[in-house]
Amino acid sequence: MIKKKDNNIDTNYISNIGDIYGNVKDVTLKAKLITIRVFEFTDTIMCILNFYDNTGKISSFLINDKDADFKNLIKSLTVDNTYLVKGNITDIDEDYISDFKKETNANLEDYLISGKVFLIKAIKESGGE
Amino acid sequence: MATIEKLKDIVLENDSASYNLGYKNIDNLIGEIKSNTIITIGARPGMGKTSFLNNVIINLLNNYNLPTLYISLDSSKEKLISDLASISNKSVKELQNNDYNLYISANCFNISDLEKLLEENEDIKVLAIDYIQLLSGKNTFTSMADSYSDILSRLKVMAEKYKLIILLTSQLSRNVELRMDKEPQIKDLGKTSALEEISDIIMFLYHEDYYIKESKNKLTEVIVAKNRYGKTGITYLNYKENKYID
Numbered sequence: 001m002i003k004k005k006d007n008n009i010d011t012n013y014i015s016n017i018g019d020i021y022g023n024v025k026d027v028t029l030k031a032k033l034i035t036i037r038v039f040e041f042t043d044t045i046m047c048i049l050n051f052y053d054n055t056g057k058i059s060s061f062l063i064n065d066k067d068a069d070f071k072n073l074i075k076s077l078t079v080d081n082t083y084l085v086k087g088n089i090t091d092i093d094e095d096y097i098s099d100f101k102k103e104t105n106a107n108l109e110d111y112l113i114s115g116k117v118f119l120i121k122a123i124k125e126s127g128g129e
Numbered sequence: 130m131a132t133i134e135k136l137k138d139i140v141l142e143n144d145s146a147s148y149n150l151g152y153k154n155i156d157n158l159i160g161e162i163k164s165n166t167i168i169t170i171g172a173r174p175g176m177g178k179t180s181f182l183n184n185v186i187i188n189l190l191n192n193y194n195l196p197t198l199y200i201s202l203d204s205s206k207e208k209l210i211s212d213l214a215s216i217s218n219k220s221v222k223e224l225q226n227n228d229y230n231l232y233i234s235a236n237c238f239n240i241s242d243l244e245k246l247l248e249e250n251e252d253i254k255v256l257a258i259d260y261i262q263l264l265s266g267k268n269t270f271t272s273m274a275d276s277y278s279d280i281l282s283r284l285k286v287m288a289e290k291y292k293l294i295i296l297l298t299s300q301l302s303r304n305v306e307l308r309m310d311k312e313p314q315i316k317d318l319g320k321t322s323a324l325e326e327i328s329d330i331i332m333f334l335y336h337e338d339y340y341i342k343e344s345k346n347k348l349t350e351v352i353v354a355k356n357r358y359g360k361t362g363i364t365y366l367n368y369k370e371n372k373y374i375d
Contacts, residue, residue, distance in 0.1 A: 044133050063137050100132045119136075 018055025020089055020116065028086045029053070029118065030126055033079055037111045039104065040066065047074060048111045049120070051085070059111070060085065060118035073123075086122040091115060148195075148294065151188025152366060153375045155351055159330055160359040164254065164292040167285065167327055169261075171299040171318055172334040173306070177349065177368060178298045179203065179259050180212070181334055184373045185296060186257055187217045190229045195254040195294075199233045200243065202263035206235040215371050240266050240280045247291055256287070260298040261324070278323040285327045299324060301333075311340045315354050331355035349373065 014028050031051035039046045047062040064070040077083075092115065097108045147161035162168070172178040189195060201209045210233065214221045217229075224231070232250070237243050243264070247253055258264060261281075270276040288295050301317040313333035318324045325331065333352040338344040348365040355361065366373045 041133055044137060046133060046136065061136060063133070065137075096132060096135075103132055 014084075016055040017051070017053050017058045020058070025088045026086065027089055027118075028084060029058070030082060030084050031058070032082050033077060035111075036074075036077055036079060038074060039106065041104075042066075045070060045074065047077075048108070049077070050111075050113050051083070051118075057113045058089075058116060058118050059113050060087070060120050062120045062123065076125075077123075082126045084124050084126045085118065085120050087118050087120040089116055089118055092117045148189065148193055150185050151192060152373070154364040154366070155332075155353070158353050158360055158362050158364055159356050162294055162330075163358075164294060165288050166329045166358075167288055167295045167297065168330045168332065169297045169299050169318070169324060169328040170332050170334065171301050171313055173301050173313070175339065176334045176336055177373075178334055180368070180371060181349075181366075181373055182257055182259055182296055182298050183209075183212055183216055183371075186231070186255070187213060189255055189294075190231060191217070194230045196230045196250070196252045197232065197255040197257065198246065198250065198253045199231060200237050200256070200258045200264070201233060201235045202238060203259050204235070206233050209233060209235070212371060238263070238265055240264055240283050244283065244287065247287055247293075251291065253291065253293065255294045255296065257296040258298070260300060262300050262319075274321045274323075277319075278321055281323045281327045297324075297328075311335070312350070312352065313354075325355065328355060329357040 014030050017029060017031060020027065029051065031053040033049055034052055034057075035048075035050040037048040039048075043066055045064060045066045049060045049062055051058055051060060062074075092108070092112070100106065100108050147163055149156040149161060150159070170178050170182055172181075186197060186199060190197060199209070204212070210221055210224050213231075214224050217224070232253070234246065237246055247256070262277075264280055266276040266280040266283075268276075270279060284295060284297075287293060299318060301313055302319060305311055305313055305317050312335050315325055315331060317333075318331070331354045333354055335350040335352060337346045337350065347367075349368050351364050351366055353361045353363070366375065368374075
């Protein structure tokens with residue numbers, strides 16, 4: 001399951017968004033949340049969170065089963081706050097975007113600010129340190 | 130919603146594949162264990178490597194209950210179940226009634242048999258072997274070293290293919306006894322470097338009071354000599370009545 005805000009995130013491997021090349025695993029970013037878009041499905045909630053730091057912008061997916069803990073986590077996310085987010089970076093291909101549109105009528109391209117996507121495994125507020 | 134499920138699988142699979150061994154001191158040192166990891170626990174006879182393995186297995190079962198296959202080549206199944214029961218505070222009956230996701234085999238002596246066993250039980254996530262030198266390979270090799278290297282490379286393939294955490298106990302060379310400093314070192318793992326090469330993490334157990342009778346140090350020294358993913362170093366555990374505790 002998605003780790004909650006109080007989980008420790010290893011801060012030894014913080015990258016700048018602008019430094020990320022290719023698909024990489026277990027990256028920790030410290031970045032400001034600029035937009036949140038929430039999609040609710042039958043058993044699942046998916047959020048597209050867009051972040052930026054002074055080197056670039058990146059879109060991310062936060063996805064989990066629809067349970068109370070996860071709903072609370074989403075509620076607590078606040079635009080303009082700074083977060084530590086840990087996860088994997090991957091490219092999102094056009095086939096996936098078109099399949100997603102067929103199934104949900106939502107066009108991911110309207111919400112994504114970059115072709116690279118951060119798959120979030122853990123998130124916690126950084127307090128803007 | 131196939132696309133959502135696909136995305137969720139990618140994220141949650143990555144997230145769930147991290148585990149701790151259940152000892153704060155060791156976990157702080159080695160970090161989280163991911164699937165497709167081989168951990169070797171080496172010690173001279175009498176240092177408690179089987180007991181340590183049993184404790185780690187019970188910790189993993191208590192915390193994650195991952196399907197676990199335990200290949201016991203040194204103890205009978207009955208003895209092993211009795212030992213595991215005493216560590217877990219469960220009765221032998223409870224253990225045998227599958228309270229845990231644990232499968233014990235005491236008659237899988239060959240790497241080919243092990244491959245078949247895993248093929249038939251693809252849900253297995255943790256494989257424990259006590260101890261690796263007792264697992265036999267093909268007779269077609271001209272040297273024992275080649276046969277041993279073949280066994281280990283096939284284990285590595287299995288770890289990757291089935292995304293296993295593999296826990297191996299290993300005997301150490303008698304050379305340890307000939308040195309002034311009896312603390313195990315990587316070179317004590319054997320004549321070939323094959324076990325060192327396939328292991329992501331190598332831990333040694335050492336009791337100072339085993340060699341120095343007047344020593345007041347009754348703790349078990351856990352030496353993390355190799356760690357592909359994090360730190361190496363030394364930490365300590367207490368041992369009491371079959372149980373290792375922080």
